[in-house]
Amino acid sequence: MKNGYWQKMLRVDLTSHKSTVESIAEKDLKDFIGGAGLGAEILRRELHEKIEPYGLQNLLIFATGPLQGPAVPGGAKFSIVGISPLSGTFADTAAGAAWGPSLKDAGYDVLVLEGVSENPVYIQIVDDDVRIKDASDLWGRDTFETTDAIHEQTGDKGLSVAAIGPAGERKVAIACIAVDKHSFAGRCGLGAIMGAKNVKAVAVRGTRKVEVHDPQATHELIKKYQKLINKAVVENEFRLHGTPGICETAEGLGDMPIKYWEQDVWPEGAKKLGGPNYTQALNAKPLPCKYCPIGCHRKIKITEPEEYKYEGIGPEYETLGLMGTNLLIDDPKVVAIGNDIANRLGLDTISAGAMVGFAMECFEKGWITTNDTDGLELRWGDSRALFTLVEQIGRREGFGAIFAEGTLQAAKNIHPDSVAEVVHCKGLDFPSHDPRACISLAPTYATGTRGACHFRGPCEDVEMGGFFIPEVGIKEGTVKFFERDNQSRLAIKCQDLGVLINSLVLCMFMVDGGDWSMTDVAEMFNAVTGWGYSVDDLMLAGLRGFTVQRLNNIRDGYNKAADILPKKMFQSAKEGFRAGKRIPFEGLMEDYYDLRGWDENGAPTKETMKQLNLA
Amino acid sequence: MMVVNVKLMSMFAKYLKNYPDGRVDVEDGTTVCGLAEMLGLPLKLVRIITVNGKQEYLDKVLFDGDLLYIFPPAIGGG
Secondary structure: OOOOOOOEEEEEEOOOOEEEEEEOOHHHHHHHOOHHHHHHHHHHHHOOOOOOOOOOOOOEEEEOOHHHOOOOOOOOOEEEEEEOOOOOOEEEEEEOOOHHHHHHHOOOOEEEEEOOOOOOEEEEEEOOEEEEEEOOOOOOOOHHHHHHHHHHHHOOOOOEEEEOOHHHHOOOOOEOEEEOOOEEEOHHHHHHHHHHOOEEEEEEEOOOOOOOOOHHHHHHHHHHHHHHHHHHHHHOOHHHHOHHHHHHHHHHOOOOOOOOOOOOOOHHHHHHHOOOHHHHHOOOEEEOOOOOOOOEEEEEEEOOOHHHOEEEEOOOHHHHHHOOHHHOOOOHHHHHHHHHHHHHHOEOHHHHHHHHHHHHHHHHHOOOOOOOOOOOOOOOOOHHHHHHHHHHHHHOOHHHHHHOOOHHHHHHHHOHHHHHHOOEEOOEEOOOOOOOOOOOHHHHHHHOOOOOOOOOOOOHHHHHHOOOEHHHOEOOOOOOOOOOOOHHHHHHHHHHHHHHHHHHOOOHHHHOOOOOOHHHHHHHHHHHHOOOOOHHHHHHHHHHHHHHHHHHHHHOOOOHHHOOOOHHHHOOEOOOOOEOOOOOHHHHHHHHHHHHOEOOOOOEOHHHHHHOOOO | OEEEEEEEOHHHHHHHOOOOOOEEEEOOOOEHHHHHHHHOOOHHHOOEEEEOOEEEOOOOEOOOOOEEEEEOOOOOOO
16 A cells, blocks of 8 residues: 555454454545544444434544655644534544544554443554453543553553543543643543443553555755744744743734634733743743644743642633632632643533633623522632632533533523623634634634634634645735635635644644645645545545535534624724624625535535536 | 834833833834834844834834734634
8 A cells, every 4th residue: 555544444342242353445534634524424424313412322533644654744644533422413523642642653544433331441442453342440431540540550651541520431422531641632521421321431542563665865855944944933932832832812803712702802811821932931832742843832830829739731711711810810820720630520611711701791691690509609800719610510520510511501491591692603712712703713613613612724824823825825815804715715725734734634734834835734644545636636535525424414404594703703892903893694605605616505516526526 | 314103012011121111212113114123123033013002014104103913823712
């Protein structure tokens, strides 16, 4: 083969505790590349009707692409795919650390978990040796303890471990999967699917090396692009400050959530939370995934005050938004502790922060009182409220248990009027990017196959970050703030790119921040696969993957009626960069559907299906 | 001469360390580009400029009392 793939899928049936190895057709890899695109196609082929996410039929798919074999910069990624318990939609979530390359080195491109184990188990994979092991003694432990315990029990510290915490075990619909204690497959609640299958962890190590088309060219390109990306991220200080470096800019442009999307500006809060203050206050250092020249994750050490003493993983920009400005908390040390509580319990920090913000708004409006919360006052800026509520949500205990099915479901139980205040698309809470600032995010969120996600279509970085993709016509001046022209085209290109990047599977920051062009990515891809793809060919694979993700949602009853934005996005700011501006939503959506080739119900037309070889 | 109120965001803050109150004296007719060069900002990394709340570009001529924000690229919104 010599194309960067083994063309092998390991399937573990948890009901029977048996595993099998299946082959993957080269055509499927050429069409979908891997990761989130291939995972979506596996779901489309194997699920024929709407299923119960926690039931026997749901699949949990761990998928790599062609870039996990060689030491490609940003290639230590993989996707996890399934039907989300939070939204009921297609879901993919990516993580880094060392898990993706480890599965590849073990001799597989894809792992599929199906069925439900009767008892708690963890799966240990070392090359051909696939074991389903008892995890009774691990059940109840947090994500970090679980990882350490598996290393200790097996005596194999080379195992890369993807683990759930108590949140996943208790089927909290925003449960994440923690990888090697520093990277998190965070969104959409796929950790709860793992918990429903009674799988505590998947630990993998491999001793093989998949063959690539041109080893010499691959090696030389890796060296060349490591240098290029390294130079870029030193110059733009991405390595120095990581994602927290953008807080002040994001707030200044009206992009950051403040007081659960109600307040327009809070410059002093964003300045305290973000870099360079974050870097200094938390003694933050870069923490790279395998093969990464950037190291955007943060390793931090808090020495004072006593109550916040901590050494470990620091919060990302997204968490600083949802657990910081969103709650009117301006101390990065407080967010660091909230982040750690969520990470250990195995909770998505974005949705967890959103839930706390929503609860604080409900408390302010009198829809929640201390009678409901066992005395806990959910006031803006209160660190104790953050820590306590996150703990309760993660453990599905106390008042926090009301959030176990997601913010939208909680709202229905809190107060009828609160439902319209939830900031979500298709049930997925917004990340820390406001479509009222970069309006291309409006169609991106509304049509997002997993709901509101900026990272399956990083269009805001075009305006805010100067992230251009000239090969597909995205250049300086393609869009202008608040003007409708080209915004939906930008959204579409970025969505297709998002699926492509998560199919390769590559870290988005290599191209968005690391200055790696899509022409460079194609060159790397071709050295590995030998398939001679142009950038257009790659983007077509991204479009095909996006379309198949959408087809999964259409099968399950989603249509154009679900492509909407929440009420708060139609409130204009009174001050700041976006003061008085409104999202021209209807116009953007008209442009979007026309360009996508979808019919009046939001489904791909027969012609579109034919063009994508999906008919 | 005139005075411009300057806010440099995120990683650019260090270029304003000699002006703790953000008030910078410049010659009449100075552009954003001229002021940025005077402060030593890496022009390649200048991403977004606003003057009195409105988006502008490097060639914008400044006037006495203007409020100028200069933003670096927001890299890493993930």
